[in-house]
Amino acid sequence: MSTKTGKLPSPQDSLDATKHLEEAFAIFYAESQKLEAQQTALQEKINQLSSELQKSNQRLAILLNAIPAGVILLENEVVLLHNPAVLIFLPQLKPGATFEIPSDWQASITPGEYLITQKGAQKRIQKTVQVARINEGPRSFIQIQDITTNILRHEETQRENRLAAMGRMAAGIAHQFRTPLATALLYASHLCDGQINADTSKEFADRLRKQLLDLEKLSQDMLRFISNKPNKTTLVNAVQIIEDAQASIQFLFEAKQVKLSVTANNVNNGNLLVEPKAISNAIVAILENALAVSKANQTVRMQATSDQHILTITISDQGPGIAKEMLKSLFEPFSTTSANGTGLGLSIAKNTIESFRGSISAENSKQGAIFQINLPYAQPSLNH
Numbered sequence: 001m002s003t004k005t006g007k008l009p010s011p012q013d014s015l016d017a018t019k020h021l022e023e024a025f026a027i028f029y030a031e032s033q034k035l036e037a038q039q040t041a042l043q044e045k046i047n048q049l050s051s052e053l054q055k056s057n058q059r060l061a062i063l064l065n066a067i068p069a070g071v072i073l074l075e076n077e078v079v080l081l082h083n084p085a086v087l088i089f090l091p092q093l094k095p096g097a098t099f100e101i102p103s104d105w106q107a108s109i110t111p112g113e114y115l116i117t118q119k120g121a122q123k124r125i126q127k128t129v130q131v132a133r134i135n136e137g138p139r140s141f142i143q144i145q146d147i148t149t150n151i152l153r154h155e156e157t158q159r160e161n162r163l164a165a166m167g168r169m170a171a172g173i174a175h176q177f178r179t180p181l182a183t184a185l186l187y188a189s190h191l192c193d194g195q196i197n198a199d200t201s202k203e204f205a206d207r208l209r210k211q212l213l214d215l216e217k218l219s220q221d222m223l224r225f226i227s228n229k230p231n232k233t234t235l236v237n238a239v240q241i242i243e244d245a246q247a248s249i250q251f252l253f254e255a256k257q258v259k260l261s262v263t264a265n266n267v268n269n270g271n272l273l274v275e276p277k278a279i280s281n282a283i284v285a286i287l288e289n290a291l292a293v294s295k296a297n298q299t300v301r302m303q304a305t306s307d308q309h310i311l312t313i314t315i316s317d318q319g320p321g322i323a324k325e326m327l328k329s330l331f332e333p334f335s336t337t338s339a340n341g342t343g344l345g346l347s348i349a350k351n352t353i354e355s356f357r358g359s360i361s362a363e364n365s366k367q368g369a370i371f372q373i374n375l376p377y378a379q380p381s382l383n384h
Contacts, residue, residue, distance in 0.1 A: 070144035109273040184211040238270040245283035257296040264304040273378040282349035293319030313373040321364040
């Protein structure tokens with residue numbers, strides 16, 4: 001007969017198990033303490049960052065409120081927030097509304113600029129505002145700034161520069177008028193003394209008329225130089241301006257047997273807000289200058305190119321180039337080396353182009369001179 005019996009754990013085994021359990025609890029407690037300390041440190045860091053973010057937001061809000069320009073934050077063309085200054089320009093603007101440039105804002109000749117009319121204390125005031133936009137995915141930042149004072153200051157500076165130029169050209173005016181006026185007086189005196197025959201009288205009368213016409217042209221050029229004010233601006237295609245200038249001077253090139261090569265790349269869709277005749281005349285003045293230094297069978301090239309905002313017209317010739325001493329004063333009145341010129345053509349061209357926010361420059365190339373005109377395209381809207 002056999003008996004089956006189980007072995008009971010010894011006291012030592014129980015002590016070992018209890019020890020292992022205590023060690024496990026100790027490790028768990030220590031790790032829990034570490035985790036709790038890390039969580040506390042993380043929460044303190046979160047609280048610190050939240051406090052710094054709140055202070056930064058407060059400083060940013062103070063800064064935005066202090067900025068005189070209007071600032072708008074859009075998301076998918078919907079206004080999220082704006083600063084108080086923007087209400088000067090858009091008093092009805094509210095968060096949640098779709099942003100659009102108001103229909104009564106008139107696009108200026110410069111991209112991103114608009115003419116607006118606001119009610120003053122006694123009369124309506126016209127201002128010029130500049131709208132700049134930065135797109136970052138679905139979000140957009142728009143800044144609206146009143147630049148009326150800057151434009152007026154720029155115009156005042158131009159006016160002062162023209163007055164200063166008038167002072168410098170006083171001696172030139174006297175010289176330009178003296179010779180044709182003295183010649184005209186001489187012919188007039190001969191016509192009045194009654195001692196010349198009919199044929200000579202007719203010849204002197206014709207010469208007198210020519211001198212008087214030269215004086216009239218000189219006075220008209222001077223008035224155009226001084227005024228620098230466009231009569232009436234209109235929206236005109238860039239290609240039309242180029243074609244008008246070419247048509248005005250083409251016969252002179254043909255008469256001198258000089259070729260005028262004209263190319264216009266990617267400018268068909270560009271419109272300029274200018275006085276067409278004034279801009280065309282400015283281009284013609286530069287072409288006349290190129291023609292004057294060209295010889296028969298040479299070529300003058302006029303090339304027009306553009307990007308989204310700027311029309312660039314480059315006129316190059318194969319002449320002797322511009323003398324180094326003339327480069328700095330080329331666009332100043334009465335700056336000329338021609339015996340028959342008044343030196344006002346390029347000055348008038350520069351004033352005209354700058355009056356429409358454009359620019360003009362000149363430099364020498366390997367063969368001849370290069371003139372470059374930049375004119376801003378009219379931009380209808382910055383809504384998108």
